[in-house]
Amino acid sequence: MSIKGNARESILLLLLLLVVFNTNATSTTIAEDSISGVVNEWKRHHLRSGDDASHSDRQLKRPSKKHPASSPSQSPTASPTAAPTMSREQEWELNKAKWNCFISGGSNARPYNGYEMVFQKQSQVVDYGLPYRVTVNKDDKVFLVRQMDGTPVNDDGIIDWMRTVDEVFQVIADSWTNNADSVAVTYDAEKGHPTDCNIDQDSGAADDEIIIKILNATLR
Numbered sequence: 001m002s003i004k005g006n007a008r009e010s011i012l013l014l015l016l017l018l019v020v021f022n023t024n025a026t027s028t029t030i031a032e033d034s035i036s037g038v039v040n041e042w043k044r045h046h047l048r049s050g051d052d053a054s055h056s057d058r059q060l061k062r063p064s065k066k067h068p069a070s071s072p073s074q075s076p077t078a079s080p081t082a083a084p085t086m087s088r089e090q091e092w093e094l095n096k097a098k099w100n101c102f103i104s105g106g107s108n109a110r111p112y113n114g115y116e117m118v119f120q121k122q123s124q125v126v127d128y129g130l131p132y133r134v135t136v137n138k139d140d141k142v143f144l145v146r147q148m149d150g151t152p153v154n155d156d157g158i159i160d161w162m163r164t165v166d167e168v169f170q171v172i173a174d175s176w177t178n179n180a181d182s183v184a185v186t187y188d189a190e191k192g193h194p195t196d197c198n199i200d201q202d203s204g205a206a207d208d209e210i211i212i213k214i215l216n217a218t219l220r
């Protein structure tokens with residue numbers, strides 16, 4: 001992300017915090033509308049397009065800008081998820097927008113060709129809880145699963161156990177819809193994908209806790 005992009009992001013974050021702070025006392029509805037406005041603004045800056053608006057975010061083309069692929073200096077500003085006043089839904093929205101931005105190449109727009117990541121999903125009832133290297137193709141399907149040492153996995157049980165980032169976003173949203181007793185999620189500050197999800201559907205029931213971890217997502 002360019003310095004300019006980061007500055008803009010910081011300003012948007014500040015705006016967002018101000019909006020939340022100022023409207024908290026009056027009306028939640030207004031706060032939510034304003035938040036969507038800020039999230040949309042964030043998307044507009046990051047997902048600028050010459051394309052038809054009906055295209056999905058990841059297919060949007062943006063003017064390419066040269067910048068170092070990933071300098072360590074860019075991470076400190078990329079942490080809007082830390083805002084304590086954001087609701088979990090707003091945090092989810094913002095991070096999904098970030099993820100869509102990331103997979104479409106950030107400020108170096110590129111055709112979407114999928115991504116690779118380290119994926120781990122644990123549950124007490126299934127024995128597939130190791131981390132795997134998962135490749136997701138441009139059709140957003142799990143396309144290749146390998147062990148951490150690179151050995152391809154052929155076990156369909158394991159392959160079916162894998163999830164794409166979009167599916168994990170959905171799992172989180174579904175857990176809210178289903179009133180899970182406890183849902184804890186953290187997101188990657190830069191890329192927006194969930195990094196750690198801990199979902200306990202029914203704290204009274206044994207064995208229904210799910211833990212999902214995602215790291216090292218890279219574009220293909």
Ligand SMILES: *[C@@H]1O[C@H](CO)[C@@H](O)[C@H](O)[C@H]1NC(C)=O
Binds near residue numbers: 118215216
């Ligand atoms: C994630 O990527 C870093 C940097 O490339 C690497 O050092 C680390 O081993 C990776 N972790 C996993 C679990 O693949």
